[in-house]
Amino acid sequence: MEYYGKILCISYHDLTCGENPIMSVPNYKKLSSTGKINVVRSGRGLGGYALVEVATLPKRFQEKIKEKYGDMKEDILRNWFGSNFRIDARAREFYTKFRFENGDALPPEHINEYTVNASVIEAVLAVMEDAVLMRKAMKGGPVNWGEMAGAISYYQSEFGHTLPMSANRFKRRVNEFRTRGYESLISGKFMNQNRRKVTYGIEKLLLSLDAQPEQPYNTTVYENYNLFLQGERELFDPDTGEILNPADFTDKDGNPIVLSPATVAAYLNKPKNKAFRAKLHMSQWDFNNAYRPYHLRRVGEYSLSKISLDDRDLPRPMKDGNRVKAYYAYDVVSGAVVGYAHNRLKTAELFLDCMRNMFQTLDRNGMYIPAELEVEHHLVSDFADGLMQAGTVFPLIRWCNPGNSREKRAEHMNRAKKYGVEKLSQVGIGRWYAKLEANRPKEEKVYDEKNNTYKVKSYTYDELVADDIRSIHEYNNQLHPNQKRFPGMTRWDVLCSKQNPDLAPWDKAVLYRFIGFRTDTTIKNNSFFTVQYNNFILPDPEIISKLEPRNYKVEAYYLPDTDGNITEVYIYQHDRYIATCKPVKRYNENTAEQTEADKEAYTEQAKYVAKFDKMIKDGKIKRVGILRKEESKAIENVKAEAVDVYVPNEEEDYSAYMDVAHFEADALAKV
Structure with a gap:
């Protein structure tokens, strides 16, 4: 048998070959193919041979190994730890995320140390829960912490743990871990103010000395601090008026804690302290660019999105x-x-x-x-x-x-x-x-x-x-x-x-009210007004109904194009939108000289006049008769009599009376 890393193994040859093999080749192939035994190393490669983890073999084969190769009781714990030790990922996560009260993290080397120690103790607790294995290891007696510590110490160089080798100390460390968990392994020496020469109070005082408006040098801060300890400088809190006592900045023996220029400079230039100092001494613009965090962004996909x-x-x-x-x-x-x-x-x-x-x-x-x-x-x-x-x-x-x-x-x-x-x-x-x-x-x-x-x-x-x-x-x-x-x-x-497909057109009537030019003007003859020496016409005569009573004055908003031409004007009355108006197109009054554009301009103006005439005709006012009260009563007393009323013949021609020339000729004949 041999170790593959931390795992006790037996070779394929020792399992299946020799005069009295542990198992047959077909049995080995079946167990390995179904995953019932752990083949930690395959036999591929030049000079290679397969290794099988002993702990995964069925009990009957482990008994045969004991009969063939001897009793392994003395190495039961050691072999078990070698086969079952695993790094606890949750322990590494705990120590990585652990923070002390001031926000400090554990040093990387201690994170690894505590992770390994926690993994070893968890292996010890796991083996203690296996009653069968413990009876074999302890020969049916109580837990022998000396043997347990010895089994662990065998792997100290391989695992890298720093757990104590003393039986009592090792037992105490395991029991503390069982009670308090991962935190029990963190040394109490961390964050111990008694071990700091520069306490938090001294560090705060150094920053206060540096906070003077003249922005002192680090050496000036060092000089003022030591002069304060010697009683040649008096420091006070400007908010409360409290005088600082040099006796508060002494060690346990009552001696003043004198600092060197290098120590003062080191604490003033700690990254966190540099940020505090920069906030006092720098302009807001310089502080933002040098110290303040900023967002990391990526550019979008479409133009005009922003x-x-x-x-x-x-x-x-x-x-x-x-x-x-x-x-x-x-x-x-x-x-x-x-x-x-x-x-x-x-x-x-x-x-x-x-x-x-x-x-x-x-x-x-x-x-x-x-x-x-x-x-x-x-x-x-x-x-x-x-x-x-x-x-x-x-x-x-x-x-x-x-x-x-x-x-x-x-x-x-x-x-x-x-x-x-x-x-x-x-x-x-x-x-x-x-x-x-x-x-x-x-x-x-x-x-x-x-x-x-x-x-x-x-x-x-x-x-x-x-x-x-x-x-x-x-x-x-x-x-x-x-x-x-x-x-x-x-x-x-x-x-x-690459324009954004979700963009919408803008309403110029709204937009130009904010960014356009404005001029006050007056609507003349219910049709046009003047802006920048040009005439603009209402889109429809009915627009005048939106105007206030006795008020033809409007606010005109416009924006010339790049050539300086005004193509549209938007009129408002007291911030209330009235209409969008186009320029009046003038035409040549000489018929013989008229172009198609002149004819089109004439037609547009004629249409507007026709719309106005129709509006007037449709809205013609019907008079009502007016009688005094006594006239009304007299009429009521008159007896109604039938009279002949002349009804004109529909076929009669009245066109002569509608012809202006007819009235002119009749008037001349009477002269």
Whole structure:
């Protein structure tokens, strides 16, 4: 017999060969094929031979092995542990997830140690529950903890456990495990404050000394702490006025706990403490980017599912030293710019101009309204109860946290546009503090009385805007950065071909009330009004019934297209929608010069007049007679008499009386 790892085995040859085999070959094949015995190693390979686990053989064959190879009582426990020891996965999970009161985890080496120890004790408990095996091992007597510990110690080097070898200590450790479970194996030395030189109180004091507004060096904190212990510095709590006592920061013998500069620096620079200190000493923007966790996201599938907007200052200055303010609307999936605006000032009008440009682009390309807009509160908060209220114009609105540049997709696309397009065609693109030297523009300081002047080339407003618009078109027509997903496609190709199929068209009457231009005008002759020196006509004469009494004044909302033409105007009266109106098409009054367009324009105006005439005719007012009371009584007293009433013949011709020329001729004849 031999061990295969921790398992006591017998070879196939010893089982089936020799003068007195333990079992026959057919019997072996049947037991192994049905899985009733455990063949831990097959006989395949050069010089290999099969090994069978002794513990899995039927009892009659184990008795034959004892008769042939001798009594194995002395190794019963040792052999059983070698065959049945298994690592407890639940123990490893417990020690991996275990946390002390302050949130600390166990060191990796102790996780493995405690897992092995727990697995060994569980094997001991399992063998103790097998009454038959224990009677054989203990020869019918009580548990011999010395023998039990000895059997385990035989595998100490193989299993790697650190359980005590003393019988009494081993018994006590097993009984504690039976009572308290996995936690009983964790050493009480962990989290013992008496073993720490730097207690939690001292660590807290070091952080408090570092929290001064002047942001002291680590060495300054070290000096102030030790001077405090020597009584040369007095520390107090500014909230309560309590004076700190140096005697509270001594060891068990009453000696001050003096720290070295390296120890102070080590505790101040613990990852958790660095985050605490950064929150005090850094700006919110720097803290968010350096320490605050951020979400990991993936880009969606369809364009126009989400539009991200952001503003920026163009990097090159104007003649007056100021910079052009720009606002962009990026489609997140394609990365394309779908709207942009420029201004000398960063006002809400800059945002509105960007929205107008975006919808002009969408309208020109037959695209539907985006499903979601991602914006920040700056510049846009004034529209939170109108345009930027979810469900009013856009189905979804996402408000980004202020100062969190990672959150807005537009921030990343601004950088891609700046260093992927602008830097390749414009001089002076970059930042003076950029890490990469190539991204630091050349600046020469002028040493004058102000001592803050630099030689930087400047441009006119129109030059900067024109350059930026060119860069936008070049950026949109660059290959999409994810060519694996969109092979051979530009950003604009992805925008146009990958639109979300669930998008809906927008209602311009609602939209233009928020982003369009407004002018107050008056409806004249129940038909038309003037906007930007152009006449617009009501769609139907019946629209005048929606107007308020004695009020022909309306608010007209409109948005010119990219060519400056106004194709539709939406009129409201005190925020109540009235109608959508088209431009009045004028026609050439010279019949001989009229084109088909003139004839069509004439027909449209004639139809409107005809509709108006019909409305007037259908609504003709019928007069009622008016009598005084005495006249009414006199009529009641008159005796009714029959009179002859002339009834005209239906065949009589009255057309002459309806002809204006007839009345004119009759009037001339009488002169």
